[in-house]
Amino acid sequence: MARRSRSAGRRHPLATVALIVIGLMSTGGAYALFSSTASAEPASIHTQASADEGKKLFAANCATCHGLSAEGVDGVGPSLYGVGAASVSFQVGTGRMPLANQGPQAEQKPVQFTDEQVQSLAEYVASLSPGPGIPDKKYLKGNGNAATGAELFRINCAMCHNVAGAGGALTEGKFAPALSGVLPEHVYEAMVTGPQNMPVFNDKNLTPEQKADIITYLKYLDKNPSPGGFDLGNLGPVSEGLFIWIFGLGAVVGVTIWIAAKAN
Known part of the structure; x- marks a missing residue:
């Protein structure tokens, strides 16, 4: 009976190993959870602090036209709900906003804010409602397919921007x-937000990879001059025709006068 009771109370040989494994897993899980929380908290604090700073900048520089809560002002400035961080980054980052004066469209001018202030304004507007975000840097490197980008640009953009982007x-x-x-991020942001008269090219119209190809094509144009020599402003048959009319007809008139003078 004593031998039987000792056998019944004895632990399984693997029980100790199982307890050690469970303890290690519990400790590791708790540490991982704590580490991720600790690493995420500063970013969250930074984002909130940046958005708060953006709210102050907005009240001082943008509220006159867009309203204190970005709800818009009738006949002056539109609502910014839903425009997203990308729209703010483009408009403010290119100097188009704050608007200098009312006109057919906002024109580019020197940027009035630092990069950090532009980011703060973008984060504040993005915190109001969902909208297009800042593009991923992997699409802005200009390492896509320039040939595909050129074809996409001719189909979707050349009718307004000219095939050479002029x-x-x-x-x-x-x-x-x-x-x-133009900076790659601003090209991408323009495609997803549709500023001024430009249509919006969402990811169903042009995938992020296709947008990256267009950016690659534009960067190629920046780095490679016109292979035909003097590009005449890249205005195509307009400038070429004007050149022919001015210099071609001018040469004909000059020769005619010379012949008439020689005859006399």
């Missing part, structure tokens, strides 16, 4: 700006 005139005093030297 820009062009639109109706009612509006215009498509030249794209030479």
Whole structure:
């Protein structure tokens, strides 16, 4: 009976190993949870602090036209709910906003804020409601397919911006700006937000990879001059035709006068 009771109370040989494994797993899980929480907390605090700073900047520089809560002012400035961080980054980061004066469209001018202030404004507006976010840097490196980008640009953009990205005139005093030297992030943000008269190219119209290809094509144009020599402003048959009319007809008139003078 004594031998039987000792056998019944004896632990299994693997019980100690199981307890050690469970203890290690519990300790590791708790440590991982604590570490992720600790690492995420400063970023959250930084984002909130940045958005708070953006709110102050907004009240001082943007509220006159867009309202204290970004709800918009009738006849002055639109609501910013839903425009997202990408729209703020583009408009403020290119100097188009704050608007200097009312006109057919906002024109690019020197940027009035630092990069950190632009980011703060973008985070504040993004905190109001969902909208297009800042593009991932992997799409801005210019390492896509330039040939595909050129084809996409000709199909979707060249009718306004010119096939060489030189820009062009639109109706009612509006215009498509030249794209030479434009930062990749601003090109991407323009595609997803549709500023001024530009249509919105969401990810169903152009995938992020296709947008990256277009950026690659534009960067290629920046780095490679016109292979045909003097590009005449990249305005195509307009400038070429004007050149022919001025210099071609001028040469004909000059020769005619010379012949008439020699005859006399």
